[in-house]
Amino acid sequence: MLVRLIYVSKLAPNVDHRSIRDILAASQRNNQPRGVSGLLMFNSGFFLQWLEGERRAVNERFARIAQDERHIDPLLLDYQVVVSRQFPNWNMGYLGEGTMNRAAFYEFGASEQFDPYALSGAAAEALMLSMRAQVPLLKTSG
Ligand SMILES: Cc1cc2nc3c(=O)[nH]c(=O)nc-3n(C[C@H](O)[C@H](O)[C@H](O)COP(=O)(O)O)c2cc1C
Known part of the structure; x- marks a missing residue:
């Protein structure tokens, strides 16, 4: 599942x-x-992370994180059961400063306030999916 x-x-x-570099490597x-695949966004001191994969694997990773x-x-x-992955090519894609901006919040969060804690699940999902084309492909070793 x-x-x-x-x-x-x-x-x-x-x-x-700068410790984000270590977080991404791990x-x-x-x-x-x-x-497990997904996307990690970091902006103005906030993280927004998307994790997808087998249910047990995702639960275990989230408990650790x-x-x-x-x-x-x-x-x-x-948290949802899904039929397919949205970030299959990223064991963890990363987008930094500027990618979670006020314009995106206005569009998806229906608020000009930059407060990721106020996002609904649907708004967070839409916001992250809208960024997919910007996520660089990272080579993972192994
Ligand atoms: C914001 C954030 C996101 C993280 N994302 C992941 C992740 O997607 N997968 C993962 O295994 N660890 C992630 N980590 C790191 C874990 O908390 C943990 O430090 C790491 O998995 C331990 O790896 P190690 O036992 O190989 O040192 C994240 C940590 C932070 C702070």
């Missing part, structure tokens, strides 16, 4: 945003063998 999970969180205080290393002290206040926005 394939599922897709979306959550939001905040970079922990005193954690340098994501790609761990997601690939578990068949939620305990990571490099971010705080993880909030599950949406």
